[in-house]
Amino acid sequence: MTSDDLLARHRAVMPSWMPIYYEEPLELVSGKGRRVTGADGREYLDFFGGVLTNMIGYDIPEITDPVRRQLDTGIVHTSTLYLIRQQVELAEKIARLSGIPDAKVFFTNSGTEANETALLLATAYRRSNQILAVRNSYHGRTYATMGITGHRSWSASSLNPLNVTFLHSGDRLRGLLAHLDDDAHIDAAVADLREVLATSTAGDVAALIAEPIQGVGGFVSAPDGLFGAYRKVLDETGILFISDEVQTGWGRTGEHFWGYQAHGVTPDLLTFAKGIGNGFALAGVVGRADVLDAIDVVSFSTFGGNPVSAAAGNAVVDYVLNNDLQANAARTGAILHEGLAARTKDLGIVGEVRGKGLMIGIELIEPGTTRPNSYATVRVFEECRRLGLLVGKGGLYGNTLRMGPPLTLTDDEAREGLDILVEALTIVDGEVQA
CATH class of the missing domain: 3.90.1150.10 (Aspartate Aminotransferase, domain 1)
Incomplete structure (x- = not known):
């Protein structure tokens, strides 16, 4: 061929x-x-x-060998209706590393699904379908995540189940705030957030979702500290903050383990994917226990955090930490x-x-x-x-x-x-x- x-x-x-x-x-x-x-x-x-x-x-033997050992057990899949040791151990590690107090974890298969889950949790917890997102962002290809994606090339439909309002991006080359230094940029962005809340929403917004560094958007990032300044405004009315760490997590930025840590803020929910599986389908959301527990019906992910992917995830986290x-x-x-x-x-x-x-x-x-x-x-x-x-x-x-x-x-x-x-x-x- x-x-x-x-x-x-x-x-x-x-x-x-x-x-x-x-x-x-x-x-x-x-x-x-x-x-x-x-x-x-x-x-x-x-x-x-x-x-x-x-x-x-x-x-990488440190990743492939644990996966092979799991395959050798014959248990590739059980679903979360049974206890999965690899999944629980990985959730414990991620909850501890997340920096979120009293954290719980839900595993999915992709970053898109992780962000979809975070939106479900936030809107259920806040009883509101209003979401703040950022221009030039990308959060996935499903119905809701496409609606919060501020990048027209990736928005295949204008239809979505959320009421979305977009904030300014951190584009330093040609963005509307590009001419400002870092401090002035943060001041202008916070003023924009206050105006958006006062004019373009009904007030009871569920959450702000943002990437610390915009991936598909071309690795654009706002000044360090902006999310912390945003958080002071969000806390006035209880709006949740979701940090989309699908591309920025696990130490990739060099200066911090998570991208959000450059901003002096702790998110309520954090989504992760991509690198955690090193090629195996693995993703999820980690966040405050009261928000993760906000769903009052039965729900689960058939394949999310399955034994094989979770074995890879455990090996990846251990390798990242053991080798700094x-x-x-x-x-x-x-x-x-x-x-x-x-x-x-x-x-x-x-x-x-x-x-x-x-x-x-x-x-x-x-x-x-x-x-x-x-x-x-x-x-x-x-x-x-x-x-x-x-x-x-x-x-x-x-x-x-x-x-x-x-x-x-x-x-x-x-x-x-x-x-x-x-x-x-x-x-x-x-x-x-x-």
Whole structure:
């Protein structure tokens, strides 16, 4: 079978709205550490990790061995109608690590489902369907999560069961508050929140949901401390705060274990997914016990936190803590952030290098302007692959390179990836300005 055969078969049976990367789509057939091998026979350094999901890397014995041991028991699935030791042990770890007092945990299969559950809990607890969300955000592809997504490219329908009002994003390049310094930005954002509550809601809002760093939005983040300032306003009327940590959790930002910790605030609910399973389907919500217990009917997740995925989750959390991957993300992330800032400052297509730790975004522009340059983004994206590096792309205008390497990235691999990025950017900058 050739790659062309697989592509034709894919197009015949998969919906047209499922994107496939690259002019010549790539099938990945094996992986080891931070590297993958394609059906084309080439090896690539992976800086996207299955959209920040292969957080520990590929073929890591400390993860695969516990999963195999669980498989060897013959118990792949039981449902939560029975006690699941792996699930309980993982919930205990996450409750302790969450920073939320008296926390409980509910497991799901994906970040979308985790956010859907958080919305259900918040609206049930507050007896209100009013939600505050943030422009440029992404929270999932289901009916309710699509309604709180402030990114038109990902909102397939205007219909949703919630009454949603959007706050300003933290976009520092062209957002409405971009011209303000951090303190003035926070003051203006808080003033906007107060005005929104006074004018665009019925007052009894259920919750604010926000990503500490907007993932699909291109790794945009508001100034540190904004969520803490928001919280003072929310507490005046009991509005809950939900921190969407699907992409920012588990030490990826380097400076903190959770993204919310940069803001001097503790959320009522925190959603997690992606990296916790290192490729196995695992996600969930952790939060205040009284909010988790707000559902007064019978409910459960058939597959959420199943024995195999929970075994992977336990192994991932242990690996992150035992190997201090947060510190590794800070160190290797600094190599990339500082190197990109220094070595791309004279490239006209680079509008901004942003993010924290091993969340790196490079927004590309038309030289001399702030206009998005999607052409240059696609060219750099393809050049990176040609040079042996896999990256992602996104952002509100599709002009941001997104990178979330495994948290096990080595210093040498960070430098290798940096060199490829700079070379690809330099080649395309020369093309654009020729």
